Amino acid sequence: MQDDCGAASATTTEQYKMKIPHVLTVAGSDSGAGAGIQADLKACAARGVYCSTVITAVTAQNTAGVQGVNIVPEDFVAAQLKSVLSDMQVDVVKTGMLPSTDLVKVLLQSLSEFPVRALVVDPVMVSTSGDVLAGPSTITGLRENLLPMADIVTPNVKEASALLGGMQVVTVADMCSAAKLLHNLGPRTVLVKGGDLPDSSDAVDIFFDGEDFHELRSSRVNTRNTHGTGCTLASCIAAELAKGSPMLSAVKVAKCFVETALDYSKDIVIGSGPQGPFDHLLRLKSTSHxxxxxxxxxxxxxxxxxxxxxxxxxxxxxxxxxxxxxxxxxxxxxxxxxxxxxxxxxxxxxxxxxxxxxxxxxxxxxxxxxxxxxxxxxxxxxxxxxxxxxxxxxxxxxxxxxxxxxxxxxxxxxxxxxxxxxxxxxxxxxxxxxxxxxxxxxxxxxxxxxxxxxxxxxxxxxxxxxxxxxxxxxxxxxxxxxxxxxxxxxxxxxxxxxxxxxxxxxxxxxxxxx
Ligand SMILES: Nc1ncnc2c1ncn2[C@@H]1O[C@H](COP(=O)(O)OP(=O)(O)O)[C@@H](O)[C@H]1O
Ligand SMILES: Cc1ncc(COP(=O)(O)O)c(N)n1
Ligand SMILES: [Mg+2]
The missing domain is CATH 3.20.20.70 (Aldolase class I)
Structure with missing residues (x-):
């Protein structure tokens, strides 16, 4: 009798143990904490998802730009990947700054050993401040090795252009053409982000799933605090996928989150450079009231x-x-x-x-x-x-x-x-x-x-x-x-x-x- 009760309660406890949705970000650290690993952690926290981190590079960075980049040796990136993936039941991997083709190979090797449900690739190359974070030599690795494995790739207009050999991407029509060409490189879906689209009063992103185009439009928030929007968007997409959302819903939720956070933080002042961070947790704002x-x-x-x-x-x-x-x-x-x-x-x-x-x-x-x-x-x-x-x-x-x-x-x-x-x-x-x-x-x-x-x-x-x-x-x-x-x-x-x-x-x- 006692044994029965014991067994029954053990099963019940087991049933109620919670599996927390888990995103692993493989990206660079931003000392200013607006973008990179730090943005990913905050975005996942805001979306209620656990986030582990594999750091590929340490950047000295602030609101004025990137003052230095120190790349983490490949074998140590491999060690971090193994530590997390072998132990922690990761649902979705999101990549940001991958500063060498060899690092891409290290990542793919780890993913073949420890497969995950989805791979979100943010092909970070140039920061919003215009500083190079991953040089042209990494483009081949991204195009040939990483994109074919991605469930979604999320370039901004400059990155889309670079991945497509310098093709002009300056209008919404260009973004659609770019999305289609990028899809041909193998990812399941493509989101070309238009945050930096010149002369656009809206923030327009183009989503392409191989069949249909979706023009995702929100009003452009008038603010200097847009440093880290791309990293945040990709992390939110990963977070929603980890919770079980279909891709298009994940993208829509993520875009809405970025717009809300930008709007909330539009007047906060951190740093004196041209590109400020925003507040993912919607807590920092200090109104006159x-x-x-x-x-x-x-x-x-x-x-x-x-x-x-x-x-x-x-x-x-x-x-x-x-x-x-x-x-x-x-x-x-x-x-x-x-x-x-x-x-x-x-x-x-x-x-x-x-x-x-x-x-x-x-x-x-x-x-x-x-x-x-x-x-x-x-x-x-x-x-x-x-x-x-x-x-x-x-x-x-x-x-x-x-x-x-x-x-x-x-x-x-x-x-x-x-x-x-x-x-x-x-x-x-x-x-x-x-x-x-x-x-x-x-x-x-x-x-x-x-x-x-x-x-x-x-x-x-x-x-x-x-x-x-x-x-x-x-x-x-x-x-x-x-x-x-x-x-x-x-x-x-x-x-x-x-x-x-x-x-x-x-x-x-x-x-x-x-
Ligand atoms: N000022 C803004 N107002 C509203 N949404 C924005 C603004 N700037 C960027 N976004 C949105 O943030 C996301 C990231 O886009 P973008 O800034 O183009 O990428 P990245 O940071 O990689 O350069 C996109 O969904 C884009 O539409
Ligand atoms: C370490 C790191 N990763 C990514 C970005 C891109 O972010 P953004 O394009 O919003 O400046 C960045 N600036 N730093
Ligand atoms: Mg941006």
Whole structure:
């Protein structure tokens, strides 16, 4: 019986072991990390595929160009190939810089010993900066030995021309002719890339599978940051093939990825040369909005915490942005958008507009409950109720830098919020309120108990306004950092003076407590 159970569970475990799609890139290193091996690693990481690396050359390279090339000896390229291919279940091999015909032979020898599912050949010859990465002597090796083995070959217009003995490739019609001629050399499919096509307002690539031509067109991103586009495209194609995509879909996904990454990174500045790298992981961009942001959550931001309410805004006939602007001008130190009945698109647009206003005031903007909206508008964080997504999951989705607040009524909930990686807790309702139906009131005693137990800063909420805010602050627990208000600000004819008065009351209360 025991044996049966053991055997059964072993089989089950085996079934669930994961095979990770795996691309091996055989290419040159770029010290500037925009192209070559470094681009391949980032592209595969972005596409969720494992990437191993065989380095064929080490280049000294930056945004100005290539300052030096040091070719790795063939026997050591062979050693790297053997180490990876004999052990690591590679699905797809992608080649970049192969600086000698003998290296091509070494690669083909390894592939005959350890076959893979597909071979993507990016015939790297000249960098975007115009520097030669693989001399004319390698063309024969590429043409005669490597291309016939390739599932796809991805030359840019200059490389297509070089592979075809100097044929002119300057128009889309030329690219089609080149694709056909290259196909005659033996690869299963050909993609002639038009990133450097002169006088083209679109980025046009021609895909040819031996029967049909596909013109793949996207708008040209106006940016200097195009160093590494070719390497990235080929790695993405390899990554999609490793996941099991058919060739044309892989190419389309890859092209779309390059366009998205270029567009995202169009304004980033790395290096002072003419050709900058771009951000594969879509994380580097520092917009003016972000650069104004505080580095980390500051608990004193909880001082006058304004929570919007769609009902009251409707009642007084104002837009959410006007309400937020007035609260900020009166001294609100953090804004939470709590739009329980807004449609998603409307909410997102409102959140984007409020974020700009908050940014001008240097005040964080949080979104109630809707992680998707917070992510989509890049808000500063979220506030979560006990029945919303757990803070732990929200933290995993939002990353370490976003602010997460959790509503807590008890020391146990406060403890869990701390464990889950929240930044602050909201405690209440302190007083009865009509913005939340059937909400249990904790009173000043309950608030004090939670504050004393909480390892996180606390903002008090529920029925707080000008008349009672100072009573709340007077409980005198040091981690009570402020009060959150809804009706006291927003269910009023004029928000700005109420916000000012409340700010003054709070200032006065904390002075007295000190
Ligand atoms: N400015 C751009 N905007 C959009 N796509 C681009 C841009 N520059 C290049 N691409 C795309 O990037 C990919 C790589 O093309 P290309 O730059 O021609 O290759 P390489 O980097 O090998 O010279 C192609 O799909 C091309 O259409
Ligand atoms: C090591 C290495 N491999 C490939 C390229 C081509 O990249 P790009 O044509 O985008 O400059 C490069 N510059 N460096
Ligand atoms: Mg390029």
């Amino acid at each position: 972000q650069s104004h942001r505080a580095e980390a959550f500051n608990p004193s931001d909880l001082f006058l915490y304004a929570v919007t309410d769609s009902g009251t805004n409707k009642k007084w006939g104002r837009s959410i942005t006007d309400a937020v602007k007035a609260a900020l001008e009166g001294g609100a130190t953090i804004i939470q958008l709590r739009e329980k009945d807004a449609d998603t698109r409307g909410f997102l647009e409102a959140a984007k507009a409020c974020l700009q206003i908050c940014c001008v005031h240097g005040v964080p903007l949080l979104i109630n409950d809707r992680i998707d909206i917070a992510l989509a508008c890049d808000a500063d964080g979220v506030h979560l109720g006990q029945s919303d997504m757990p803070a732990r999951t929200a933290r995993a989705l939002l990353g370490p830098d976003k602010i997460i607040g959790v509503s807590c009524k008890t020391p146990e909930e406060a403890h869990q919020a701390w464990i889950d990686g929240a930044n602050y807790i909201g405690c209440g309702g302190v007083y009865p309120t009509n913005t939340k139906a059937n909400n249990l009131t904790v009173g000043l005693d309950g608030l004090k108990t939670v504050c004393l137990a909480s390892k996180l800063p606390v903002v008090a909420i529920g029925g707080i306004g000008i008349s009672n805010a100072s009573d709340v602050m007077k409980i005198g627990v040091s981690n009570l950092k402020g009060v959150a208000v809804v009706s006291a600000l927003f269910d009023r004819e004029c928000i700005l003076p109420e916000s000012k008065k409340l700010h003054a009351v709070l200032m006065d209360a904390v002075q007295r407590v000190k």
